[in-house]
Amino acid sequence: MTNQVKKNSNDRYNDTFPTILRELMEKTGITQKDLAEVIDVRPQTLSLYRNGQSQPLPDKLVLIARHFGVSVDYLLTGISSDNMDVSKELGLSETSIEMLKRSNSTENFDGMPTVSDYINNLLSDGEFYQFIEDLIFKVNGVQCATNMTPEVKQKLPQFNYEGYYIWELQMFIQEFIKNQLVKNGLEIEKE
Structure with missing residues (x-):
């Protein structure tokens, strides 16, 4: 007996291919009708692709990839x-890799x-990784x-738990930014 989990079509809406297809369509502004025409399918079929209810055949994947200027690997x-x-x-x-590439090609002003x-x-800074770990912990505190x-809030009714944790998070982020500015040679005046 195999343990297979069958996904229904609603579960596939957020799968990689339909999500990327929707993002590319939104980014380029192409309509469902127009893309369906480009890849020679009915608009209803394209709707099934977008919603994760159906997968295109390989030849249609190639046409979609060509139209958006991406690889089939990227689509899938x-x-x-x-x-x-x-x-x-x-x-x-x-997206992260492409943003890093883009930041590398950004021109700078003289000497900056x-x-x-x-x-x-x-x-390259170990403090940054500690900041990220602590940030995740503090964000979880806000969510909690x-x-x-x-019932829990009634134990200290005068205490604003949510406000306190949000304030603490803001102060934590502000302190990290201030320290980074100082590391980069920009002194911040003390209040």
């Missing part, structure tokens, strides 16, 4: 073949660091405070 996995190794090694999404310089400095039951 969310990662282009050019970025596959980087994605595997670092766990970065296609580029976006890539700042990103490189952050990623937001989801507290009335």
